[in-house]
Amino acid sequence: MSNVLIVAEHGAGAIRKATLHALAAGQEIARRTGGQVHAALLGKGLGPLAADLAAYGVEVHVADAPVLERPLAEAFAPVLADLAKAIGATHVGAAATAFGKDVLPRVAARLEAGMATEVLGFGGDGANVTFRRPMWAGNVLAEVEIATAVKVFTVRTTEFAPAQRAAAPGAVHAVAVSIDPAALRTRHAGFREVKSERPELTEARVVVAGGRGTKGDFAPIEALADALGAAVGASRAAVDAGWVPNDWQVGQTGKVVAPELYVAAGISGAIQHLAGMKGSKVIVAVNKDPDAPIFQFADYGLVADLFQALPALTAKVKAEK
Amino acid sequence: MALKILVTAKRVEDPESKIRVRPDGAGIVTEGVNYKLNPFDEIAVEEALRLKERHGGEVVVVSIGVDKSQTELRAALAMGADRAILVRHDGPLDPAVVSAMLQKIVEAEKPDLVLMGKQSIDDDQNQAGQYLAERLRWPQATFASKEASLESEAEQKKDPGVVLGADGRSLTVVREVDGGVETLVLALPAVVTTDLRLNKPRFASLPGIMKAKKKPLQELAAAALGVDLAPKVVVKRLSEPPARKGGVKVADVEELWKKLHEEAKAL
Ligand SMILES: Cc1cc2nc3c(=O)[nH]c(=O)nc-3n(C[C@H](O)[C@H](O)[C@H](O)COP(=O)(O)OP(=O)(O)OC[C@H]3O[C@@H](n4cnc5c(N)ncnc54)[C@H](O)[C@@H]3O)c2cc1C
Numbered sequence: 368m369s370n371v372l373i374v375a376e377h378g379a380g381a382i383r384k385a386t387l388h389a390l391a392a393g394q395e396i397a398r399r400t401g402g403q404v405h406a407a408l409l410g411k412g413l414g415p416l417a418a419d420l421a422a423y424g425v426e427v428h429v430a431d432a433p434v435l436e437r438p439l440a441e442a443f444a445p446v447l448a449d450l451a452k453a454i455g456a457t458h459v460g461a462a463a464t465a466f467g468k469d470v471l472p473r474v475a476a477r478l479e480a481g482m483a484t485e486v487l488g489f490g491g492d493g494a495n496v497t498f499r500r501p502m503w504a505g506n507v508l509a510e511v512e513i514a515t516a517v518k519v520f521t522v523r524t525t526e527f528a529p530a531q532r533a534a535a536p537g538a539v540h541a542v543a544v545s546i547d548p549a550a551l552r553t554r555h556a557g558f559r560e561v562k563s564e565r566p567e568l569t570e571a572r573v574v575v576a577g578g579r580g581t582k583g584d585f586a587p588i589e590a591l592a593d594a595l596g597a598a599v600g601a602s603r604a605a606v607d608a609g610w611v612p613n614d615w616q617v618g619q620t621g622k623v624v625a626p627e628l629y630v631a632a633g634i635s636g637a638i639q640h641l642a643g644m645k646g647s648k649v650i651v652a653v654n655k656d657p658d659a660p661i662f663q664f665a666d667y668g669l670v671a672d673l674f675q676a677l678p679a680l681t682a683k684v685k686a687e688k
Numbered sequence: 689m690a691l692k693i694l695v696t697a698k699r700v701e702d703p704e705s706k707i708r709v710r711p712d713g714a715g716i717v718t719e720g721v722n723y724k725l726n727p728f729d730e731i732a733v734e735e736a737l738r739l740k741e742r743h744g745g746e747v748v749v750v751s752i753g754v755d756k757s758q759t760e761l762r763a764a765l766a767m768g769a770d771r772a773i774l775v776r777h778d779g780p781l782d783p784a785v786v787s788a789m790l791q792k793i794v795e796a797e798k799p800d801l802v803l804m805g806k807q808s809i810d811d812d813q814n815q816a817g818q819y820l821a822e823r824l825r826w827p828q829a830t831f832a833s834k835e836a837s838l839e840s841e842a843e844q845k846k847d848p849g850v851v852l853g854a855d856g857r858s859l860t861v862v863r864e865v866d867g868g869v870e871t872l873v874l875a876l877p878a879v880v881t882t883d884l885r886l887n888k889p890r891f892a893s894l895p896g897i898m899k900a901k902k903k904p905l906q907e908l909a910a911a912a913l914g915v916d917l918a919p920k921v922v923v924k925r926l927s928e929p930p931a932r933k934g935g936v937k938v939a940d941v942e943e944l945w946k947k948l949h950e951e952a953k954a955l
């Protein structure tokens with residue numbers, strides 16, 4: 368059997384949306400290899416989450432143990448590698464989130480597998496499924512083959528529509544966990560959540576982003592975002608300056624977004640920023656420099672001071688509602 | 689309490705370079721492209737130096753690649769690293785192979801800490817550190833950052849972002865993860881990979897550059913490590929993504945709204 372194992376993520380008592388995109392990628396591989404999609408759910412006190420996941424028609428393997436309360440790569444990797452072996456998985460994947468990128472390479476190392484990060488799509492059939500992935504900040508697309516028996520990957524969530532609930536739920540199996548907590552050499556010592564009432568950056572229909580041009584004042588960015596029900600993003604320059612949370616960075620080394628509308632204000636359009644937003648359907652740039660590189664990519668460019676243009680646009684949006 | 693730190697240093701295309709795919713799709717056009725130390729590795733070198741300045745010890749940099757990778761190793765030595773190791777290899781690699789080679793170096797050097805970039809800006813795989821940690825069965829903290837911003841006083845004072853415990857055997861690392869910032873405590877030896885906001889790397893001083901020329905740089909052939917060098921990830925073909933066409937400039941907010949509403953139907 369050439370089964371596909373997708374590693375699920377959860378938070379705040381729900382399966383993360385990113386996982387639904389990864390499940391869809393898993394389903395596509397399964398169609399190409401004739402295998403079945405399984406999902407791994409690890410944590411402590413998972414309760415109804417297993418059924419939530421099984422509703423997508425995949426077989427769910429639940430490892431529920433105190434030692435798995437936090438997603439520590441050192442603890443998760445052996446559980447996932449053993450599970451992959453037990454179900455005869457030929458493909459092991461997850462969403463290319465911070466979690467997926469942290470844990471999956473360790474699973475790959477355990478399975479003596481090669482791995483592809485941020486996969487955008489697949490080609491070929493059977494054991495020869497190939498992976499399409501970006502390199503050099505998305506300036507290059509590579510088609511890669513993984514030469515090992517087991518193939519590990521993470522997928523870019525914006526490239527796969529989320530999986531849909533199935534008519535019949537999958538079976539749920541319990542996984543025995545034999546990790547000795549005392550043997551772990553990683554200890555979780557805190558998490559500072561960046562709380563937000565706004566939609567998740569990677570899922571939002573509209574993103575309004577600000578850069579160094581805001582000079583640290585994100586109020587006009589946030590006001591427009593709130594008028595549009597949008598998420599807020601930022602360039603590296605704005606995050607590095609400590610103006611906004613790290614979690615807001617869009618780009619090669621931050622988040623990759625592909626909303627219907629991306630508004631970039633006071634952002635010059637460096638290649639590393641473009642890598643994170645050029646998949647957006649419509650790009651609007653507001654920049655006071657008519658020669659800013661961003662105008663070469665924006666569908667609509669407005670040469671203006673963002674401190675005047677954004678409040679005017681916000682007022683217009685509110686007036687037209 | 690002195691720390692021995694191994695830092696990885698990969699030679700990559702300058703992030704400012706324009707990258708083009710060769711017509712045969714087998715590689716990129718290298719003419720006119722500048723090379724430099726992977727920016728994330730520069731941050732790793734800086735962090736290692738700060739830890740050494742605080743606690744004493746030794747900073748060893750290692751690169752796997754073509755002979756010219758000496759330039760990047762010398763750059764790290766000029767920043768202040770003590771010595772360098774070049775594993776000479778000309779041909780495709782992948783993080784699975786790189787980590788197997790690094791494991792051999794770690795077994796020989798026995799560092800307390802391996803500091804690596806979270807990703808190389810060429811292949812963007814973001815894997816090598818995690819592979820290495822698992823091969824060694826060491827704890828890891830990926831995407832190391834710090835709470836204080838790069839404009840903060842702590843950064844001006846060049847405080848290390850990763851903090852060595854009073855016992856000298858543990859390390860507290862703040863990580864950039866989805867939805868927030870996580871703190872992990874690792875028992876040494878451990879692998880840490882750097883994110884952008886861990887520190888602002890220093891520039892090499894002129895005396896630093898002069899001194900670097902005399903610092904030891906050991907070379908060995910990849911084959912001497914005795915690991916399987918066959919890539920596990922094989923690049924079949926490279927292509928350029930469809931270019932995004934620029935659009936139009938609008939005169940004012942009124943016109944922008946109209947275009948978004950009527951033409952793009954985005955609002
Ligand atoms: C390894 C590496 C990884 C990186 N990863 C990322 C990444 O993931 N994401 C990312 O964003 N960057 C990344 N970068 C950084 C990137 O190269 C740029 O430095 C960064 O994106 C610049 O941010 P910016 O556009 O906000 O600032 P700048 O380039 O300084 O641009 C500011 C813009 O604001 C405009 N402006 C100023 N005032 C106003 C005003 N009042 N109204 C309107 N416009 C105004 C200016 O004309 C200018 O165009 C990375 C770099 C490296 C080397």
Ligand SMILES: Cc1cc2nc3c(=O)[nH]c(=O)nc-3n(C[C@H](O)[C@H](O)[C@H](O)COP(=O)(O)OP(=O)(O)OC[C@H]3O[C@@H](n4cnc5c(N)ncnc54)[C@H](O)[C@@H]3O)c2cc1C
Binds near residue numbers: 752804805811926
């Ligand atoms: C068509 C093609 C041909 C290629 N040909 C060659 C070639 O001829 N020669 C060649 O050397 N590479 C070649 N490469 C690149 C090679 O495949 C990558 O070096 C390899 O995949 C490692 O992945 P990464 O750098 O993305 O690792 P990542 O996991 O992103 O790297 C993370 C960190 O690991 C460390 N690291 C990774 N690699 C090294 C290294 N080599 N030395 C020291 N530290 C390292 C760094 O600290 C880095 O920050 C080629 C790539 C392509 C696409």
